[in-house]
Every structure is written in structure tokens, then in C-alpha cells.
Amino acid sequence: MSALANEAGLDLAVETRRPRRRRSRRIRETGLAAIMLAPALVVFCVFVFYPFLKNFDLALYRVPPFPNLPSTYIGFEQIGEVLGSQEFLDSVWTTVLFALLTVPTGIFLGIVLANLAHQKLKGVGIYRTIFSSTVATSVAVASVIFGTLMNPQVGLLPWLGIDPHPPILDNPQYALIGVAVATIWQNLGLSFILMSAGLQAIPEELLEAADVDGASAWSKFRNVTVPLLSPTIFFAVVVGSIFAFQTFGQIDLLTQGGPLRKTNVLTYFIYTELREQKNPGKAAVLAIALFAITMVLTLLQLRFLERRVHYAR
């Protein structure tokens, strides 16, 4: 009996001691975490949070186009002005069009190539290397290659008989498509690698089961492969869209936003406002707009597209 009471008493003592010790340990660990996170926090504050907030501030000032003149506070006037302008709406439309041209095509081609390379064949490794090689090329290289291909004097397309006047990249009708093709090609390597990884994650037995169950190649692809690839496709859509909305290099190298501003995507618009028009206020408004559009688009994708994604358990 006494032993039992003793045991109970001991238990009680432990119970009362434990929370205090746990709390002090938690405080110590939190302190340690704060110290270890501090350097990263400083870097983020200087290079991310401050510029991000400063951008909102900039949007509230009108900066005169000549140096050394004071900028004037004008509140929300400039924001309304820029967002209401035809120039801005055109640029947004161009950007959206560019994303629509590049993202679905890039993913589709990635899936096709990944399926082609997902075979147990001799020498298929060579094709995998070729298909993924554009990952190792820069935007500049892709732009130079396609700039040359579409060049009216030395290019391959005119030689093939595809030779519109004015030449593709100077043609308001085709310039955006030309840039999109270069972009698709450049992104294809990444798309291929993503889709290949996704395909490899699909258990071989599921496809074999579908074989035995009598599914045709197309039905197998549509009913088994694509649904199981959907997390990868979803990821590629979200990340691809963000990339597409931030395209700059190929526009700068191939068309400089022209002809007739037909390739003036938002990032390039921001750049010209800042560097050529020397108008940081307007550039800041555009940057905020780009941020908002990208965020809303991503949220919409997460909200509506993700419903159709099947995460394997």
C-alpha cells in the first residue's frame, strides 16, 4: 500500500516539475532559432522587404524626367493614371498572350518528348540528353539562335520559304509568336526533365495493369498517365506562368518590345519606363501591377486548377 502511494507521489512530483522545465527549454530553443535566423533576416530585409515596400512608396511620387529635380508627392493619382492607360492594358494583354502561347505548348511538348524518351530502348539516353540540353543554354543563346534562324538574310525560315514581309521579328503580326517560339524551345529542356521525372514516378505496375485490363495506348495515356502526372503538370503550369509573366531577356534581345509595342510585355515595359523614360514612379506602379497579377493568377490556379490534380497516396 505504501509503495503504491509512494509511486503515485513520485508521479505527481514529476508532473509538477515537467511543464516548467519544458517551458524554459522552449524559450531557450526559440532564442537560439532567432539568433540563427538573424543573418538571413538581415539579407532579406535589405534586398527584399525594403525594396518591396519602397516600391509602394515610389508609386506615390511623380518623378520629373530630368535629373536633379525634386519628385512630388501626388498620392494615388499616378496609379490610377497608369492602370487606366491603353498602353498598360495593351502590355497586360501582350503578356497574357505570351503566357498562353508559351506555357501550354511547352508543357504539351515536354509531355510528348518525355513519353517518347520513356522507353526501354538502346541509345535512348542520347535522346534524353538532347531533349534536356536546352536547360544548359541561356536565354541569350536561345535568342541568338532564333534571331539568326528568323533573320531575313541568313536565316533558315526564309530559306524554307517562310518569309513574311516585313520579316517575322519586325512584323507586328508575328513578332510575339517568334519570341514565343524561342522561349518554348529554351524552356523545353526543363519541361522535358520535369515530365520525365513525373513519368518515372508512375509505378510500372499500374500501366501493366491497364494493359491487362484491355486499355488501348491512348486510353492508358488519358486515364492513367495524365492523371498520375497531374501534380507535375500543375506545378509546371504554375511555375511556367510565373516565368512567362517575368520574361525579359528574349524580348530585350530580339524585339525590344516592338514592332509597334506588340511585344511590350510588362517586365520590358517596366524596364523601359525606368531606364529609358527615367520614370521610376510609373515603373513602380507597373511593378506593383505585375506583382498583383502574378499573385492573383497563382491563387486562382491553386484554387481552381488544383482540384483536378490527383495526388497519389
Next chain:
Amino acid sequence: MSGIALEGVTKRFGDVVAVDDLSLEIEDREFLVLLGPSGCGKSTALRMIAGLEDPTAGTIRIGDRIVNDVEPKDRDVAMVFQSYALYPHMTVRRNIEFPLRSRHVDKSERDELVADAATSLGLTELLDRKPGQLSGGQRQRVALARAIVRRPLAFLMDEPLSNLDAKLRVQTRAELIELQRELQVTVVYVTHDQVEAMTMAHRIAIMDQGVLQQIDPPQTVYAAPANLFVARFIGNPPMNTIAATVVSGDGELAVELPGCSLSLPPVVAKAVARVDPAAVIVGVRPEHLEIDDAGRVPATVAVIESLGHERHVVCRLEDSTMIIVRQPADMMPPKEGTTVRLAAPPEHLHVFDAETGRRIDGTTA
């Protein structure tokens, strides 16, 4: 419904021969178990029947059709995979329905067949769940339902019970036997578990290193193993095997074991005389050995293992060969370390040619 025949089927993966010249005939409505240790080629053989692997040589027939060049989807067999291979993004209903959709069965008939299959496997409540929400046993039943829903010519099962816990396995085993009787369908069932093979099969085909060792009803495989591999593979604990020499005395043949000699039954003796092997291996099952003072084989008791319902007495012969004797639990156990004598009835002695491993008995040519 129809039989399946393999004729001289060989499968090589590079230099590795997975299945070597396999010939076997599976009768219509037969439950055939392909049994063997892992890597023996049993799964490869099954996958060739399904059409998931192409044989390097030989022909495969399902019914009266040679199917070597027939795609898996056109072979009209159903397969249950070890991992069940359920489509994770489809509900149970869609999973079961998939083979019917693939064959363009119309909706009303499809619903009826799915309902039938679900009822017979107790899945009706689960039709709208996804595989991720099911237990192992339920998933296994969905895989079975997907197989039975379209009444294929044959069922191919690749270790379908090995992912279940022991208790569920015993229960599902019985259910599978019932299902096969009810559907009257040919089943080819791959397993490495001899208990599954013994309890479920009409005939067992035992394979080792790609080669078919024996194909016979379970009782024959147990009572008259065709060679040493089968003798040692079937039975738990396995058959005791003792190296011995053949001696002739008093006009009859006997085998000389460590410490004694045992005379052979006339039929076996005649066969041994005919084959005239250089050396033999004598086999005797643990349950056929008795600890008996009148026994002729001297042995020392090493360890006694009690299993509750029975006891395994592990003994060593004079040449330290290990021998297991199976005793009912109600018998007096010998003391560890003592010397006992073992008796074995001559009709339960199995004799194998030490060189070839083949069984020598009255049927030996």
C-alpha cells in the same frame, strides 16, 4: 474458360536465364500454383502468360490460340498484382469498371456487372472511396473485383496475399478457394509460400532457377518429391536428408547411415539396384521419425523446440548431420544432451541419387 499451355518457353534477360525451357499444361478450371523461392522464374512465367514479357523461345497457348504475338489487352486474362496496382486517382467503382470501359461495355450492363462483383466481394459500401482510403485487405478485394468483373478466360495472380497480415491471409486464402470454385475459372497463382500452395492448388508446379522441378497435386508433391530440391523445399520443418551409401548384404540392399544401416523396401531396393548410384541421399520427414529404444539410428538430442501443439526435437547423428524429429506435445520429451535411438518405417524412406538429386523409387525407369 479454357486451359493454358506453355511449350518449351524460355526467357533470357541478357545473360540471365529467368525461365529455362518450361513446358506445362494448365487445364481448364484448374487452380495451378507456381511455387518456388524468389528469383526462380515463377513471376516471369506468369508475366509471359499475361503478355507483359515476351518469351525468348517457345510458344504460349491460351485456349486454342497461340498468343505469343497477342497484346496483353487482347489475351482476355485478368491479373492481380502483388501491389494490387489499383489506380489511385479513381474511386473503387471506377477501378472495378475500368476493364469494362476499356472494352466499351455499355453503361447499364457495366453498372450491373460492377454491382455483382462488388456484392460478391463485400465492397458495395466502399464503391465511392478511393484506394488510399482503404485497408490492405479491402484493396486486395478491389483488385480481385477488378479481375472477376469481366469474366476473363483465366486469372493470373502474382503473390496476391503477401501484403496482408497473417490472420487476414488465412481468411483470404479460403475466400479465394471459394471464389475459384464459384466462378469455375482457370487460375494461375504465383507464390513462394508453400502453405498457400498446399492449401489452394489442384496442382503445384515447383520451379527453381528457371527450371520446372515437379508438377503434381499437393499430396503427391509432399509424399513423393521428385528430387532433393522439392524434398527440401516442401514441408515445415523440411525433410531430413542424410548422405548414405548403398550396401548389399543377405541378398537385399540396404543404406548405410552414420552409425547404422537400414534395409530398403523391395520396390525401392529394386529401383536402386537398377539405377546403381554411386552415392545416395536418404530423406525422411520429421513426422515419420520416432524416438524409440528399438530404433536403429543413434542420435544425440541437441535442442528441443516447443511450439505448443507439437515439439521439434533437434538431434545430431554421429557424423553431426542435423535431424529434426516432430513429436506431439503430449509425448514425454527426451532430455537435451542424451543419446536416443530413432526409428523410421522403411516405407517412409525417400532415396535420392546424390549426383543428380533425382528420386529413386518404384516408378523410376
